[in-house]
Structure formats: structure tokens, C-alpha cells
Amino acid sequence: MLNPADAAFAQRLATLLPEGTLAPAEPRYLEEPRRRAVTPQALLARPRETAEVARIVSACAQARVGLIPWGGGTGLVLGQVQPEGPAPVILSLERMNRLRGLWPEENLMIVEAGMTLAEVQAAADGAGRLFPLSLASEGTARIGGNLATNAGGTAVLRYGNARELCLGVEAVLPDGSVLNGLTRLRKDNTGYDLKDLLIGSEGTLGVITAATLRLFPQPAATATALLAVIGPEAALELLTLAQIRTGGAVTTFELIHAQGLLFLDEAMPELRQPFADRPDWSVLIEIGLAPGLDPEVVMTGLYEAAEAGSLVRDGVIAQSGAQARALWDLREALPEGNRRIGAVVSHDISLPLSEIAEFLRRAGPVIAAIGPFRVNCFGHLGDGNLHYNVFPPKGGRAADHRDKAGSIQRAVHDLVHALGGSVSAEHGIGRLKTRDLEAYGDPAKLAAMRAIKAALDPAGIMNPGAVLAP
């Protein structure tokens, strides 16, 4: 059993830290973006140095006080809020936001966990390099949280998740020891891969305090288009065609369903849309090109080949950066359109690429059998990652259908699982999906996870209740 981070504990902890490190947590540290749960009370710690993090973790371990590592607070699965149990320490990394180094010739940088993702991108850009991780909340999300949750986003297809973009981490382990893993090495086969164990563990095995990140050459040119495709199968054939024609240079391949465009008509009528009639399925495609290739030539050639193969029926090829930006604005408006309509329930799923069409065929009737809902499906098709979100009938309100949310979600997740998919493609488990992990997770994997958690965090202080239910 854990103890609360009460006044006596705060007082003892304060003697180990510079003045101003501790404070009662203000509401913004206790909430999460969709306001589905709050932490009732917590002690806020905002250290400036790794050694201070180590002292805090060590004190928590000795006193058996729970601790929630806190980045930008943008997570969507309740990994940053603890509605029940003794008051925890919220360990915010926001003051650890230094760029420790950037080596353009090595294509890497060392950043502290509290830099926002946008700051990390800007630092890379300033050195003529690309840090490709990109997602909607990048202005607020911090890189430590991106790594702890193995964040995905819109460039995974070409560059990988947060995991693939990280060469090493510095982290404070649950006993307060500091793992010094800030390697600048591309190859290092000396022992177990603790970096990847910490990445995606959502703060349950340690606190990432800094990381070595991979950088890339900036593409010489970018080709962007919005293409209306015949259907989901055609979209996948288009992806294969694009990869072969560009030598694997497709950066983004985002699927958009007509429902999303209709929601934008409803919720954001001021937004100009490129197609007069909203196509059933369209794809936002972006290709990062090597020098010597003309973006318009490459994209036009792709379009013509796709047309010859009856994969596309219409398309808009961006002729300028501004036109490309307008296409992206449309894609990025989709979540906001969803928010304004109000979803009954959302799903962050992934599927084997060749099962996506089958999933879409079978999921529609499954949901229709529960009620007359509208479905908006969009997402990172190139990664097999769909955001399959279910909305009330036109004119209805999500709140009036909440009683159906559980059965919709179960039906969708059962189908995803049956097709070899995942019920959390990029958002993680947090506290929202611990039951799903138990229901769908491999038993040997769960047993090994519990053994590792118990071995590294015997008191269970690190983000208690997240990932593995008590």
C-alpha cells in the first residue's frame, strides 16, 4: 500500500530540494484534455536538474509515496491523472527544458525531457536538420512524455514512432538511481535494451529526464496532394504504388472519410474544401523528395499511374507551399470538427494493412446493430492506424448516448482483436485501457510485464495504476 504525499512528507522532501521546487498542484496539473477524470489532490514537484529528480524519486521510494511523471499533460488515456488512491507527487519536467547539445554532422541532439515537441523541432530546424516526430499537440506536449508514451503522429510511415527516433535516454529508475544512457552511438550491443523498455512504459518503470534524438536531412522538396480514392483497398494499392515509385519516400498517407468532411461542413462551414462533392474516401499524401526530383512531376506521374490502375477518381496536387498548407489544414481540422460534433466514443486502433478494408466492411453493420450512429474514420492509413470514432445521429447529442459507449467499444475492440489488430495503436494504455490490455493482451506478455514491474519497482510507486491495473 502507498502513503499520501501529505504535509509531513512535503516538509521532509523540501529539505532536500532548492526552494520553490515544491508547491500544491494547481488544477491544470490535475486534469486531462477530455475532462473525464481528475486527480483530487497532489503535491507538485518541478525540479531543474536530474539530481533533484533522483532525490525526489528516492524519497518517494523510501516513504512509499506514489509519483506521476508529468510532461505536457496532453495524453488521451488518463496516464497523467489518478482519480483514486493516496495523493501522489506530480513530477513535472517543465523546468528541465535545456538543449544539451546538437551535432548536425552526427545527425543527433541531446534534449531534456521538458522541452516541448515544437521546441525540439525548432532546434533541429535551426541547425538545418529535421526531427520528424509531429502531432497535433506538439506545442504543448513535451518530449519526455512523447517518449514515455512512444508517440506516433503523421510521419511514422517514413521515420518511425518516438521509439525509432531515440538513440538513448537518461532516466531516474524507481529506486532513485540514474540510468546514464545518453549515447551518441548508432550501434551499441552491450547488454539489454533498457531504452526501449522505458519508452512506451508510460512512466511506470522510471522517469525519462533526457534523451538523444535522431535527426535527418531535410527533404529537398515536398510533394503534397489530396486524392479521392475508389475505396480503402484502392488506397492501399495507391500506397504500394507510391512507395515503389518513390523508393519508399512517402512521409504521410492519411485516410479521410466523407463523414469527416461533412462534419466540417456542419461545424466549420468557413473552411474551404477542395472537392465540391465530398468523396467517400480520400487520402492526404506527402512525399519527401531527394534533390534532383521535381515534386510536381513525381506527384503527377503517380496520379496518372493511379488513374490508369483505377485507384483514384479525382485529385488536387499542391502547386505551392500555401496550397500544401491548405490541404494539411483540412486534415488537421478533422479532430476539431469531431470535437465540435462530440463523439460518443473514440477508438485508436491499428490493423494489419490488408485487413483494413475487411474491418471497415464488418464494423459498419456491427455499429448499426447497436444504434443509428454516424462513424467518422480517419487516420494514419500507412501505419494501419485508424481513429474510428462514433457519433450521435444528426441533431443528437453524445451525452444522450453514453450508455451505449461501452457496448460499441467492446464490439469494435473485439473485431479489431479478431483481425489481429491492436486496441491502442498510438495513445497507450494509461488508466483508461488497463482492462483492455488484460482482456486482449497475450498472457505470457502480461506475466512478463508484471515480473519486470515488480523487479524494478517493488513498492509500486511509479505512476501507480497506469498500464498494469493493481
Next chain:
Amino acid sequence: MLNPADAAFAQRLATLLPEGTLAPAEPRYLEEPRRRAVTPQALLARPRETAEVARIVSACAQARVGLIPWGGGTGLVLGQVQPEGPAPVILSLERMNRLRGLWPEENLMIVEAGMTLAEVQAAADGAGRLFPLSLASEGTARIGGNLATNAGGTAVLRYGNARELCLGVEAVLPDGSVLNGLTRLRKDNTGYDLKDLLIGSEGTLGVITAATLRLFPQPAATATALLAVIGPEAALELLTLAQIRTGGAVTTFELIHAQGLLFLDEAMPELRQPFADRPDWSVLIEIGLAPGLDPEVVMTGLYEAAEAGSLVRDGVIAQSGAQARALWDLREALPEGNRRIGAVVSHDISLPLSEIAEFLRRAGPVIAAIGPFRVNCFGHLGDGNLHYNVFPPKGGRAADHRDKAGSIQRAVHDLVHALGGSVSAEHGIGRLKTRDLEAYGDPAKLAAMRAIKAALDPAGIMNPGAVLAP
């Protein structure tokens, strides 16, 4: 303490398995390529199915009998031989060599651990795809061993190590349970990353029985050249230049020192060499090109830019596949040349890219202070991975200098460590480098590794003595 795999144990185990699964181990299972150590005696198990592997591991766990997972036996750090201790079971995966599936449109395949790397490459090639892992022993090495040791090779720069090429594994854990992780998903954030924990653990945390591997489009064309560079710094500048000019399409960037070419003159005089005088430093560069780019134009443009920047002094650009093959033959002859001369001691090191030149400047005098040795340094410069091998003076024999091997190795490893490098870039720890891991490894990392090993393999049956010394 472990028990031997004696006749009584063999008899009990035989009752659980199809006839012919067990046999006394022939010598080839007891040796390693450089004949530095042997396993005195072992029981050989050659299962055909994952369920049989699980029964073998389970029986070993119950009887506390040690077990060495065995691939192609090509490892270079004694991970496959156990000179001391009770006779183990050698668990060879060679009969588990089926291709379980290949999905070209998903760019992935599922293979059993016992396929040789060359067979895996051929299966991908047959489907018009590339599996890029490539190394000298690919005809013998098996993919399970490649994954267990996180193999590197010549295409890491572009495609990553074995780790980055694997999406998921099926493995038998030390308690005999089967981890079913053969996902066909690109994104799956449901729990801890056990795949990457098993990869690189060298058989000490479980036996990989099958894996999902990533495939890639085959490059439309390949540009290959051997360029004489001004020095190691210039080589790195050339790499940066090449990456920027090709949008990161450099597949291979191998450094070659004059000593390696002189060894070939000595040991393989029949081999034709492209440069009349042996340049101090040269680089074998290969670029995989997207459609629409002419390999000769790209490589000639790179050469001219490098010449303008005073980075190169001479070069041979392959005009045909045969010429490219001849340049590769030269690179691949280097290890054979080394073998014929006979090294006193070899090093598989990596360094931050911008420390390589500094290392080379400082290492020469350090070795000269120990004796009049010749050094051949070659390797995967793009990954910062050098094979820094030390040879007897001309006319001398390695055997006469073995007493110096320890002090040379210590001096090299100390210098590597001081510069932020690794003493095992791609070969792993095995039983050869457990002391190095203890000497140079991060204490928090070692403690966490021991905790994980004890949690997953409490009896210590999995590859006993490898990676973590008892």
C-alpha cells in the same frame, strides 16, 4: 546451481518429444568460429515446433538444467559455447526453418528462427521486396541468432540493425511459456516492449522461435563507388554531403585503411585492386536510388562536389553491376585477408561520429607504445562502427604476441570508453566481454539488467554465463 543434462535427464526429456529430436551434440555444435573455446559436452535438441521448444525449456526449468539457444553458430563473442559448468542442452532451431507468411503489400514476412539469413533475403527477393540485413556469414547465420544478437552488418546506416527490422517475435520464455508477439502491426502501444528486450539479450531471457520482419521496396538503381578520401574527417564530411545530396539514401559507407589493402597484397595477391598506390584511407559508398535518378549522374555529381571541397583525391565509380560487385569483393576480402595474416587482437568498437578522427589520432601512439604492431582499421563508418584490429609486425606471427593482447585491448577499450564509445558495437557481449560490460557499463543499467534477469529467469537456465557473469 544448475544440474547437468545427463543421461537420466535426456531420457526423461525424450518421452516428451518426437523421436529423433535429441542426440549427443556433435563437435560442430560445441565449437565457435575462431576456436577459442569449446563446450566440453552437451545434449543436442532439434525441435520442429514451438510447442516442442516450450516443452524443452519447461523441462530444463523444472530440472534446473542450462540451455544454450543455437542458431548458425557464427557468433564471435562465445555466446554459443560454454567452456565451464554442468553440461547444457544445446537448443538448435535449425529444423524450424519455415516461411510462415509473406505479405508484399504490407511489406512484412513471418519467418521461423531457423531460416538462414540468406534464405530470408531470398524469400523477400522472390516477392520483389528487400530484406536489407546483410553480413559476411549470412549463408550460415540463422535469423533467430541475428535477432538474439541484434546483428548489424553493411546496411545499418539506412535500414537499421536487426532490431529495427523486426516488428515482433514469438519466443519461449524461461518458464516455458510462449510469448505470442508475431504482430503484423506497425503501431501497437499496448504495454512494455518485450520484443526489444529479447532482441540483443543473446538468449539469456528466452528463445526466439519466429519473427515478423519488415520488408522494403527494392531500390530502383544502385550507385556504387570506391573513393580515396583525404582522411577520416574528410570521410565524415563526404558522408554528410552524400546524405544531403541524396535525401538520406546512402545504404553503405565502409571505411578502408591502406593496411587492409596491403594485407590483401600479401595474403591474396591474385585479387585485383582498383588503385595502383594504396590510398591511406578509402571509402566504399553505395546509394540506393529512387526511380527517376541516374546512378552515374548522382555519383559523379557527388564526386565532383567532394573534389571541390577537397575531400577526395581519387575514385572509381562502378559503371556496371559487375564493377560494383568487384568493389564489394574487395571490401569483403578484408576480413579474409586479416584472417590469413592473423590478428593479435580484434576490436568491435563504435564511437560518436565526430570522435572517430580523434580516436584514430590517439589510438596509434597508444598501441605503438606497447609494441611495433600493425593496425588495420576498417568498418561501417556511417554507423561509427570500426573493426580496429591489431597485427604482428611484418613477418611476425600473432601467436608470438598473445601476451600483449590483454594490454592492447585494455588500452583500446579505455580510450573508446573515454570518448563515449562502445566496446561492443555489433557482436554483443557473449562470454567474451562480460568483464568489459562490468568495467564500462553504467551501474544503474547493470543493476536493472540483473533484476530483469532474476525476475524472468530465476533459475538462471537461459544461456548461463552469457552477458551477465555469474
